[in-house]
Amino acid sequence: MLMRGVFTPVTYIRRQVFAEVARLAYSDEDPAAIEEIPYRIITGEVPLYRDSVFKERAIVGERVRLACGLGLREMDKPVPISKGVEECAKPEKYYEPPLVNVIPFACNACEEKSYFVTDNCRGCFAHPCIAVCPVKAVSMVNGRSVIDKSKCVKCGRCAEACPYNAIVKYDRPCAEACGVNAIESDHLGRAKINYDKCVSCGQCIVACPFSAIADKSQIFQLIKAIKSGQEVIAAIAPAFVGQFGPSATPAKVKAALKQLGFADMVEVALGADIGAVEEAHHFIDSVPEKQAFLATSCCPSWSVLAKQHFPELAGCVSTALTPMVATARIIKKEHPTARVVFIGPCSSKKLEASRRTVRSDVDFVITFEELMGMFAARGVEFAELAGEAPEDASASGRGYAVAGGVADAIVSCIHDLYPGREVNVDRAEGLANCKKMLTLAKAGKRNGYLLEGMACPGGCVGGAGTILPINKAMISVKQFQEQAGIQIATKNPKAQETAE
């Protein structure tokens, strides 16, 4: 969370890579020209960020490969950046797991979680740090407190007891951001993702201050699909409002997408409306008689966490289609030959769209940040555009973008459909908090509840692929909710039509 809302060189390079890859995809240049991209982003001979320009360019090269959907190179083999680019320059999805990658030589090999004594230590007379340690790991050496790491059990008592705040807890930012403890270390101490645990929320990507983690993108292939003349329709997630700047009103985003070559844009909040009504009925029919509680399913990282880490609770996770899939199916029903692109705030939707059951519904998934790269590559200026605002969804469907919004939408449907029914709600944002909530549920303390889980702090507006600072994004979503002609999902005729 620390770096969110702060524009750093890491953000700059990440976005430049998207813009350059998009520019190349739109041009008719030989795809092998991706070799030139690192030189366009890292110019001159003087390193700005790392110890040499060669390393900077090599790392940008890896990011370029990932942005094209290609895997990382083996750094001990003579492999050019462009290896495999001909095969991936196709108008269809090109994806090979893993989605989220650590670029090993960009990783700083930061030390794993530990407590250490800073220069604030005054070597005080009381030295409570020693007295509170249960394993005798703290001692005074040369008038200063020292922690023996081989003994330390990382309980944090010494840090709490120090009157000078001289002892700090330290963790690798990637590991700190990961709510499922999926960050491990390789033989050189560099971060390594345990893919059995990872749920692809993408928070490590935006937490790494060394720009060492990135996910694979599909913009290269998407642009090729648009250029090949296919009918490509955008399904845009509710968190999109305001993401592209204050000039980019929802109406202008729709017009801008058309300028990029998209045939149309549909709000995924429509799929949220359909899901909210279905989950409202499901809750009343099944909780608590058939299942102890109902957990929402729209955030794939949260639902994968629930199913993988708490398999005994898997039956309590909603089986309603996620807003992305519901919206994609509506689009495909009306336009059977069209390609559907989900444009959203996060990485995990890329994984959801690769599932066997979803593959035919959603053809591509890109993030807001990646889309911004496409807008920049094409020189799209929102101020010059005009169009009609989308009116696909209710205010409550649009609220799915913000933590608490999903549960609010379902509860308002329950109140409308089953007046007088009270619903207990608990919710969590951030995977570590989600895990705590599920632990309570497992212990039977959430029976009869509706549980909303959001992998990202703040909800979807806090996703790893967003552009706007989270607090601003929440305000934008709220304003767009207020503009909706329909207040709750049950009153949305488009959603009712599909449900029937």
Added chain:
Amino acid sequence: MKKLIVEVCVCTQCVLNGAMDIIESIESLQKLKVQLRLNAQIQVVTTTTLGEGKHTCAAPVVAINGEIIEHADSETVMSKIVALTTKDVKC
């Protein structure tokens, strides 16, 4: 109280290069009113017409009291604003 107008370009290039985060940093100065001894009201105006042409090379672009800053970043913009709005302390 005097007013300081800070114009921030929000064209596509400028937003890509962090214009929204610059706005956030300018607005954050209000919370430091006391520490910074601010004597002016800072008003952020978003625009897309700063300077000349497209901001392909100059983004992000900000103007403080009409003075244009190219390749703006949060730290430069905040320090310029603070220099212009801090009360003089007479010893």
